[in-house]
Amino acid sequence: MSTTNSRKTITFISRSTPYGGGLAKACLDMVLSAAVFEQHINLVFMDDGVWQLQPNQSPQDINAKDLSAALTALPLYEVNNVFAESASLSARGLDPKALVIDITPYSAQQIAALIRESDVVYQL
Amino acid sequence: MSTLHTVNKTAATNALEACLRVASSGDSLLLLEDGVYQASKLVQLPVAKTLQLFALKEDVTARGIKLPATVTPIDYAQFVDLVCQQQRSVSWF
Numbered sequence: 001m002s003t004t005n006s007r008k009t010i011t012f013i014s015r016s017t018p019y020g021g022g023l024a025k026a027c028l029d030m031v032l033s034a035a036v037f038e039q040h041i042n043l044v045f046m047d048d049g050v051w052q053l054q055p056n057q058s059p060q061d062i063n064a065k066d067l068s069a070a071l072t073a074l075p076l077y078e079v080n081n082v083f084a085e086s087a088s089l090s091a092r093g094l095d096p097k098a099l100v101i102d103i104t105p106y107s108a109q110q111i112a113a114l115i116r117e118s119d120v121v122y123q124l
Numbered sequence: 125m126s127t128l129h130t131v132n133k134t135a136a137t138n139a140l141e142a143c144l145r146v147a148s149s150g151d152s153l154l155l156l157e158d159g160v161y162q163a164s165k166l167v168q169l170p171v172a173k174t175l176q177l178f179a180l181k182e183d184v185t186a187r188g189i190k191l192p193a194t195v196t197p198i199d200y201a202q203f204v205d206l207v208c209q210q211q212r213s214v215s216w217f
Contacts, residue, residue: 013214015142047142108145115127116148121214 008119010034011042013111014049016124018067019059023124024052028070030122035077042114043074045103046085050092053084053099068100085111125211126150132157132217139216140166149174152210154203156180160189167192178206 012031016023031043045053057068074082083106089096096105106114115121129147131154133139140162147153153175155163160183166172172194179189181197191197198206207213 013146046146047138111146112148115146115212115214118212121127121212123214123216 007038007040009040009042009117010120010122011044011114011118013044013046013121013123014052015045015047017048018052018057019062019064020048024049025065025067025070027122027124028067030124031079032070032073032077035074035079041079042081042083042118043079044083044085044106044111044114046088046111048088050084050088050094053089053094053101053103055098055100057100071101074101083111083114126152128152128154128206128210128213130154130156130213130215131159131162132215134158134161135165137217143214143216144169144171147171147175150176152176152178152206154178154180154198154206155195156183156203158183160184160187160191163189163191163195167194 012027014024014027018024031041034041052067057066059066082101082103084103086105086107096103127148129143129151131140131143160179163179177195178198179191179195180203181199184191184197
């Protein structure tokens with residue numbers, strides 16, 4: 001739902017693993033960029049995207065930057081609406097209370113409602 | 125107002141499955157590129173009855189696919205119309 005002409009509700013659905021390709025980082029970059037422009041942002045992790053939330057990542061030896069460290073910057077950008085699909089977490093044995101950042105567990109139905117409330121939705 | 129979902133991959137990715145999980149009743153779903161290979165499987169799912177189903181004609185013809193009757197073939201101009209009719213689009217890949 002638009003609040004003003006310039007402020008839109010943008011929902012990002014991140015479904016990619018952190019180091020298997022560039023999509024997870026691209027999604028996070030888009031989120032942070034949109035946040036700089038003071039948009040209303042929802043960030044949703046689902047499917048393999050929830051692997052980004054796994055604690056104790058240390059990708060130095062595969063010559064990658066630690067994406068989970070970047071996730072901890074989200075509150076600084078005032079991105080506070082961060083969700084993860086409950087079924088995606090449990091299917092991968094991830095505890096919603098022991099992740100690199102605080103997230104709100106959401107059902108598929110709740111994610112569907114987020115999409116309906118959004119002006120723009122990016123999935124990557 | 126509803127959402128247009130597009131899916132452009134075969135079942136080798138779970139793009140369609142993920143899309144169907146968070147689609148709302150009344151939404152539109154367009155299969156394009158390799159997504160058209162999933163048409164016949166899609167129409168057998170109960171959730172398909174809650175959605176308006178489309179497939180991009182050019183991609184269907186190119187691959188020699190036979191579309192189920194409940195999937196409407198559309199061309200690029202109709203694709204543009206469909207995008208304009210919906211409040212938002214989500215591209216699943």
